[in-house]
Amino acid sequence: MAEEKLSTRAENFSEWYNELVLKAELADYSPVRGCMVVRPYGWTLWENIQQALDKRFKDTGHVNAAFPLFIPMSFFEKEKEHVEGFAPELAVVTHGGGEKLEEPLVVRPTSETIIGYMYSKWIKSWRDLPVLINQWGNVVRWELRTKLFLRTTEFYWQEGHTAHATEQEAREETLRMLDVYADFAINEAAVPVLKGIKSETEKFAGAVMSTTIEAIMQDARALQSGTSHYLGQNFAKAFNIQFTDQNNELQYCHTTSWGLSTRMIGAIIMTHGDDQGLILPPRLAPIQVVMIPIFKNDAEKAAVQPVVNRIWQELKAAGIRVKVDEREGLTPGFKYNDWEMRGVPLRMEIGPKDVEKNSVALARRDKPGRDPQKPGAGGKSFVSQENLAASVSGMLVTIQAALLERATAMRDSHIRDPKNYEELKQVVQNDWAFSYWCESKACEAKVKEDTKASTRCIPLEGQPDHAGTCIVCGKPATRKVYFAKSY
Amino acid sequence: MAEEKLSTRAENFSEWYNELVLKAELADYSPVRGCMVVRPYGWTLWENIQQALDKRFKDTGHVNAAFPLFIPMSFFEKEKEHVEGFAPELAVVTHGGGEKLEEPLVVRPTSETIIGYMYSKWIKSWRDLPVLINQWGNVVRWELRTKLFLRTTEFYWQEGHTAHATEQEAREETLRMLDVYADFAINEAAVPVLKGIKSETEKFAGAVMSTTIEAIMQDARALQSGTSHYLGQNFAKAFNIQFTDQNNELQYCHTTSWGLSTRMIGAIIMTHGDDQGLILPPRLAPIQVVMIPIFKNDAEKAAVQPVVNRIWQELKAAGIRVKVDEREGLTPGFKYNDWEMRGVPLRMEIGPKDVEKNSVALARRDKPGRDPQKPGAGGKSFVSQENLAASVSGMLVTIQAALLERATAMRDSHIRDPKNYEELKQVVQNDWAFSYWCESKACEAKVKEDTKASTRCIPLEGQPDHAGTCIVCGKPATRKVYFAKSY
Numbered sequence: 024m025a026e027e028k029l030s031t032r033a034e035n036f037s038e039w040y041n042e043l044v045l046k047a048e049l050a051d052y053s054p055v056r057g058c059m060v061v062r063p064y065g066w067t068l069w070e071n072i073q074q075a076l077d078k079r080f081k082d083t084g085h086v087n088a089a090f091p092l093f094i095p096m097s098f099f100e101k102e103k104e105h106v107e108g109f110a111p112e113l114a115v116v117t118h119g120g121g122e123k124l125e126e127p128l129v130v131r132p133t134s135e136t137i138i139g140y141m142y143s144k145w146i147k148s149w150r151d152l153p154v155l156i157n158q159w160g161n162v163v164r165w166e167l168r169t170k171l172f173l174r175t176t177e178f179y180w181q182e183g184h185t186a187h188a189t190e191q192e193a194r195e196e197t198l199r200m201l202d203v204y205a206d207f208a209i210n211e212a213a214v215p216v217l218k219g220i221k222s223e224t225e226k227f228a229g230a231v232m233s234t235t236i237e238a239i240m241q242d243a244r245a246l247q248s249g250t251s252h253y254l255g256q257n258f259a260k261a262f263n264i265q266f267t268d269q270n271n272e273l274q275y276c277h278t279t280s281w282g283l284s285t286r287m288i289g290a291i292i293m294t295h296g297d298d299q300g301l302i303l304p305p306r307l308a309p310i311q312v313v314m315i316p317i318f319k320n321d322a323e324k325a326a327v328q329p330v331v332n333r334i335w336q337e338l339k340a341a342g343i344r345v346k347v348d349e350r351e352g353l354t355p356g357f358k359y360n361d362w363e364m365r366g367v368p369l370r371m372e373i374g375p376k377d378v379e380k381n382s383v384a385l386a387r388r389d390k391p392g393r394d395p396q397k398p399g400a401g402g403k404s405f406v407s408q409e410n411l412a413a414s415v416s417g418m419l420v421t422i423q424a425a426l427l428e429r430a431t432a433m434r435d436s437h438i439r440d441p442k443n444y445e446e447l448k449q450v451v452q453n454d455w456a457f458s459y460w461c462e463s464k465a466c467e468a469k470v471k472e473d474t475k476a477s478t479r480c481i482p483l484e485g486q487p488d489h490a491g492t493c494i495v496c497g498k499p500a501t502r503k504v505y506f507a508k509s510y
Numbered sequence: 511m512a513e514e515k516l517s518t519r520a521e522n523f524s525e526w527y528n529e530l531v532l533k534a535e536l537a538d539y540s541p542v543r544g545c546m547v548v549r550p551y552g553w554t555l556w557e558n559i560q561q562a563l564d565k566r567f568k569d570t571g572h573v574n575a576a577f578p579l580f581i582p583m584s585f586f587e588k589e590k591e592h593v594e595g596f597a598p599e600l601a602v603v604t605h606g607g608g609e610k611l612e613e614p615l616v617v618r619p620t621s622e623t624i625i626g627y628m629y630s631k632w633i634k635s636w637r638d639l640p641v642l643i644n645q646w647g648n649v650v651r652w653e654l655r656t657k658l659f660l661r662t663t664e665f666y667w668q669e670g671h672t673a674h675a676t677e678q679e680a681r682e683e684t685l686r687m688l689d690v691y692a693d694f695a696i697n698e699a700a701v702p703v704l705k706g707i708k709s710e711t712e713k714f715a716g717a718v719m720s721t722t723i724e725a726i727m728q729d730a731r732a733l734q735s736g737t738s739h740y741l742g743q744n745f746a747k748a749f750n751i752q753f754t755d756q757n758n759e760l761q762y763c764h765t766t767s768w769g770l771s772t773r774m775i776g777a778i779i780m781t782h783g784d785d786q787g788l789i790l791p792p793r794l795a796p797i798q799v800v801m802i803p804i805f806k807n808d809a810e811k812a813a814v815q816p817v818v819n820r821i822w823q824e825l826k827a828a829g830i831r832v833k834v835d836e837r838e839g840l841t842p843g844f845k846y847n848d849w850e851m852r853g854v855p856l857r858m859e860i861g862p863k864d865v866e867k868n869s870v871a872l873a874r875r876d877k878p879g880r881d882p883q884k885p886g887a888g889g890k891s892f893v894s895q896e897n898l899a900a901s902v903s904g905m906l907v908t909i910q911a912a913l914l915e916r917a918t919a920m921r922d923s924h925i926r927d928p929k930n931y932e933e934l935k936q937v938v939q940n941d942w943a944f945s946y947w948c949e950s951k952a953c954e955a956k957v958k959e960d961t962k963a964s965t966r967c968i969p970l971e972g973q974p975d976h977a978g979t980c981i982v983c984g985k986p987a988t989r990k991v992y993f994a995k996s997y
Contacts, residue, residue, distance in 0.1 A: 119601045177579050
């Protein structure tokens, strides 16, 4: 059975990504322009992401709900910046039930407006606050250039929408959810994101302040991986979200919104993958351990099969996501390559000798030194069948930590501190520049024009303790920003 | 604090339902025609339904995926009956990104067509079969008369779509999933549904055979609560879903589809609720136990609070969904009424005397004999704090069983066996008729015209062992059908 070879990352990172998403059956193109099909392997990964995030949302006091897919066009027009930002991307329903609609309906690109409308109905008194609601669902933004998971016309996400009595509470919520995203990205996806504030140019349409987690892909391009916005009273005023405070005075709420999408799957692929395929972080991997029974004849099969079954049961009972590859007519070598390509963190081989020795062979997907021409060679260890679930769990923890460590080193290797603007222009071709910036739109636009790099964020952590001068114009600057090319 | 009284079921069942959905904060009307907002309490109920179903889907070998929201209009036209059935209900996107689309896109009312298209890409060989995929999502059907949860323009559901090598396998799958739905409805929702086959008139547009679970509401109207369809090769031929069989011959697949929606929430409300409000089955209830601390002064509060906290921890650790009502300024009586209205299965009261006696008071929501003017009176028992989690779990099991028993008795009380057509016409005004039918469209149409009752299903179980004569025309009939008015 011939293997189609993937493009390598060095040859063409973008092609490597596109081919891998298809070959690993994470997603597929659909017959609908710009829309993707998320296949079962990709959707299970998303379900694991959802579960990890949803737990964090509930632990911080949020509840889920569902708001309509359709939003009256007039709602968008109530918040000026919001409609300007989203108008070019809207899909519009003009007919329903065979008749032309009186008012066209927009397929939601984001739900601040319709949720704002409902909050104005529900919120009356300070006793009703805060309102802390999240929604899991699909949204549509008409994108011209699409790429599976990274930018598609329809995508899947969660959007949190909260309403508060005071600015301080709302700003705290904004940063709390940014922390939730960073904690998730770092500790579940092993993607060492940087937290920061978006520039005025890059912020969400309608926000007072946007914050972001930014990830660095292996090609050094930035991937915005989750955003959390303080919306001030902009939407509260547009939708009349008011409450009577403890002095019986009518006040506008302060609101926030925050979202993380299936784009995170792209971040995972481009952070960890190698030329053999995906490498999935154990905490999110649909399959954490794949078991390959090895036998040459019926007698060997009879010896191996019961051990495979017992171990499968044992690992499953311990809560490990384990699969036995029982496909017939395929060589072990083919199976090794196949599951490596699909990024399963740990492979377990069990043959007659392993049965004899009461051991199994474990091969780490992330461990270097394997030779793709000799599948299974290198990076393999033999482990006793005693307490195997504990050994396997321990190894999954080790792999998770190793992935984060490697990704952090990769990230840090791409962050540079150019000495002047000429050097910055070079640096941002293949790296990130971390530089003082005067925070003017003019300097930001100049960098973009000269290099195609944008400001990614003003990081919340790791700012120097002294002021400096803008790397573009030389004027005083208090904070450093990341400049980088992005997806 | 004054309580608004609900309409009673006897006064106006429909109003009772509408008021209760709003008052219990399960759902709300939205500013978008026919679309609902599912509020957090309702959505948590749906999440519990999803979890119970999803486990059953996975246990029967299914995986989840996500297909596009939009479907090209031309796809619908490929299956003649399908487009005829759905054309009047379609919402159509004609503009995207500021431009008119070359081909209008339909917002999916169901996904047989787009999934069929993808299956034709993925399925090549008998080795690829069966394909067993489910999708959780939202769909849109332009409804003229809407009712929260029962019939809305947008609703939430799951749709399973499977492809098989043979008719037999596909028919088995159709019935397997019907069994899954019935098992879920009966054992999780305590809704004693009847399984059966839809008439030719009532079947899904494009199906060879439709099966259904039908529930009887307290007003005796039928509620179709889940359907499972054998689609034959209709969609396989329309979308060219072909595979090479083991003799290397090209064959069309046999496909199925099956769906259950947020309508199930309506079934739960109208099966179990009473004039005080909702009664939620413990296995699905967002809150299974509500704890009401009772104290008159700070000294009593100091005695009660630590016990409340300890018990809350203990129940939570045992996996019970428990909430403490700590709201200030509300009387215990108000809280009792409020949580009764919201259908929490079990209420726990803890006051100073309970602390002294090392006991708690438990009041079952479903137990008759309470007096709404004297909240907490009747139906209450005192239980030791020792092994309280076990006592509470046991009581939840008892409540679940009692709800099913009561609902089954209610259902059975509504099933009648009219002696002749004149009697049938009376019976179906307030009950169901279970009668021989010749299976002709003419007789079915006559009943509908004379009484507004439709055929609900030809039940798979409980058919008599002998043939009879059609209750409408008197011709020979082999099977009995349920005639009833429906939602």
